[in-house]
Amino acid sequence: MSKSAAIRFVLDGEVVEINDVDPTRTVLQFLREDLRRTGTKEGCAEGDCGACTVVVAEVNRDGDDLVVRAINSCIQFLPTLDGKELITVESLTPNDGSLHPIQRAMVDEHGSQCGFCTPGFVMSLFALYKTNDNPGRQEIDDALAGNLCRCTGYRSIIAAAKAMYVNAAQGDDWLTQPGGAAPDRIAKLKALRRDDSLELEYHGRRFYAPTSVSELASIYKQNPDATILAGGTDVGLWVTKQHRDLETVIYTGGVPEMCDVRVSKSHIEIGAAATLTDAVPIIVEHYPGLEEMFRRFASPPIRNAGTLGGNIANGSPIGDSMPALMVIDTLLLLRCGDVEREILLDDFYLDYQVNDLQAGEFVAAIKIPLADENAIVRSQKWSKRFDQDISAVCTGYHLVLQDNEVASFRMACGGLATTVKRASNAEAALHGKVWNEASIEHACEALVNDFRPISDMRASGDIRLRACQNLLRRFFFETQGDGLETVYSYGRQR
Ligand SMILES: Cc1cc2nc3c(=O)[nH]c(=O)nc-3n(C[C@H](O)[C@H](O)[C@H](O)COP(=O)(O)OP(=O)(O)OC[C@H]3O[C@@H](n4cnc5c(N)ncnc54)[C@H](O)[C@@H]3O)c2cc1C
Ligand code: FES
Ligand code: FES
Numbered sequence: 126m127s128k129s130a131a132i133r134f135v136l137d138g139e140v141v142e143i144n145d146v147d148p149t150r151t152v153l154q155f156l157r158e159d160l161r162r163t164g165t166k167e168g169c170a171e172g173d174c175g176a177c178t179v180v181v182a183e184v185n186r187d188g189d190d191l192v193v194r195a196i197n198s199c200i201q202f203l204p205t206l207d208g209k210e211l212i213t214v215e216s217l218t219p220n221d222g223s224l225h226p227i228q229r230a231m232v233d234e235h236g237s238q239c240g241f242c243t244p245g246f247v248m249s250l251f252a253l254y255k256t257n258d259n260p261g262r263q264e265i266d267d268a269l270a271g272n273l274c275r276c277t278g279y280r281s282i283i284a285a286a287k288a289m290y291v292n293a294a295q296g297d298d299w300l301t302q303p304g305g306a307a308p309d310r311i312a313k314l315k316a317l318r319r320d321d322s323l324e325l326e327y328h329g330r331r332f333y334a335p336t337s338v339s340e341l342a343s344i345y346k347q348n349p350d351a352t353i354l355a356g357g358t359d360v361g362l363w364v365t366k367q368h369r370d371l372e373t374v375i376y377t378g379g380v381p382e383m384c385d386v387r388v389s390k391s392h393i394e395i396g397a398a399a400t401l402t403d404a405v406p407i408i409v410e411h412y413p414g415l416e417e418m419f420r421r422f423a424s425p426p427i428r429n430a431g432t433l434g435g436n437i438a439n440g441s442p443i444g445d446s447m448p449a450l451m452v453i454d455t456l457l458l459l460r461c462g463d464v465e466r467e468i469l470l471d472d473f474y475l476d477y478q479v480n481d482l483q484a485g486e487f488v489a490a491i492k493i494p495l496a497d498e499n500a501i502v503r504s505q506k507w508s509k510r511f512d513q514d515i516s517a518v519c520t521g522y523h524l525v526l527q528d529n530e531v532a533s534f535r536m537a538c539g540g541l542a543t544t545v546k547r548a549s550n551a552e553a554a555l556h557g558k559v560w561n562e563a564s565i566e567h568a569c570e571a572l573v574n575d576f577r578p579i580s581d582m583r584a585s586g587d588i589r590l591r592a593c594q595n596l597l598r599r600f601f602f603e604t605q606g607d608g609l610e611t612v613y614s615y616g617r618q619r
Pocket of ligand 1: 171172173352353354355356357358359360361362377397398421422423424427430431432433434435436437438439443444445446486487488489513514515516
């Protein structure tokens with residue numbers, strides 16, 4: 126297959142072509158340092174603050190619409206823009222120099238003081254407008270969960286979010302931003318589609334963007350020391366924070382079959398490169414008890430780039446998806462060259478950030494069994510902040526009751542050991558027992574033998590264990606009465 130060595134994307138209606146660039150250069154560095162487009166800010170350089178938020182548009186699979194999403198430019202590598210449209214805060218400014226309706230709403234509602242966070246908020250609001258006709262308060266809160274403001278407070282910014290819809294209803298033409306109306310922009314992006322795959326080399330650093338899973342398998346088999354890159358929300362920080370030199374990077378985002386999410390007769394099959402934004406709604410439709418955990422998983426810009434495959438492969442002991450996926454017997458489809466095998470997620474982790482992947486082997490897909498209608502499945506996330514925070518403890522439960530006796534109970538926890546791990550003593554303590562407070566107390570005692578958590582800046586070992594016991598008690602109470610109503614929500618509007 127032929128290879129192309131130029132990154133091409135659309136910015137303000139023009140095709141930008143870049144031939145000679147470090148493939149781990151971030152979109153933010155490119156904007157600020159190369160183009161001197163300094164509207165996009167750098168706050169944290171690790172995906173946390175949202176000052177660097179930009180919007181990326183790409184043509185949907187059917188080829189008839191644009192998918193518009195906010196991302197954190199500070200941790201996105203430049204080659205991942207290939208074939209897409211980049212929209213920055215400068216792109217929104219009308220040709221006559223007047224304020225864009227979102228900027229006007231921010232001014233009118235006093236949503237800006239020092240202004241450092243403002244471009245990021247404007248871009249998150251732009252993405253919200255493009256994806257939601259009529260958001261309620263919770264949807265506005267969720268859309269802004271990845272943007273921090275240290276001066277203004279959020280009330281006036283939320284008022285601006287509401288005002289932008291009023292401005293739009295008064296006749297602002299949201300499509301005549303630079304780049305033109307949607308059909309023209311779709312045509313422009315379709316013209317960028319490539320038959321070949323992107324392959325860059327820069328001073329010994331290489332970047333491959335294969336376009337099929339067999340090509341990916343073959344490149345990785347030949348380069349088993351390469352870094353697989355999916356959404357880059359973990360890998361990006363290795364470069365921006367740890368200053369690691371990634372010699373060879375293989376990007377999975379251009380492999381269409383790995384970006385698919387489908388439901389078969391027995392499983393939800395999620396390609397390892399499907400974004401969390403694409404995968405989560407389908408998981409939650411089948412497992413509503415996981416809704417809160419996924420809602421609180423990072424922020425929209427992180428979920429727009431980050432993948433379930435990356436979360437699982439990264440294998441952090443505080444990764445949020447794994448406790449729940451473990452208890453519902455999720456399978457991983459692994460591939461090395463032409464050889465595929467399946468493994469239970471429960472058997473995948475061997476030690477701290479060590480997993481069962483062999484040299485040149487990667488996660489091709491995640492297979493989640495369809496829900497058992499007799500089972501109660503739930504995940505709880507315990508962190509210092511409600512939004513955009515890493516868990517101190519995260520739990521997953523799978524419970525089947527028969528006549529109020531425990532026919533089957535599975536529980537897994539993150540944040541209590543070197544890997545996400547099943548609580549086998551607590552599980553055994555509950556098996557066959559009456560589902561009541563006394564049995565839960567026995568299981569809480571058994572949890573002490575399951576885990577010896579360490580102390581760190583998020584919580585001491587003692588507190589983690591007590592929190593885990595309390596979460597199990599909370600799960601019990603949530604199964605009483607009318608169902609899985611969340612007991613508290615950190616003061617956030619629901
Ligand atoms: C601000 C911020 C907030 C976050 N909040 C949360 C949170 O609340 N909960 C949480 O769990 N995580 C959180 N994360 C971590 C991160 O977003 C998740 O782990 C995410 O799912 C990683 O997916 P990715 O596609 O970005 O992975 P990448 O960064 O692309 O890759 C992560 C790792 O997986 C490997 N990898 C990726 N795909 C494959 C594959 N197909 N086969 C083999 N290896 C592969 C990579 O080589 C790398 O080792 C946060 C990160 C940031 C920056
Ligand atoms: S600079 Fe803070 S999220 Fe990118
Ligand atoms: S206005 Fe200063 S940080 Fe938001």
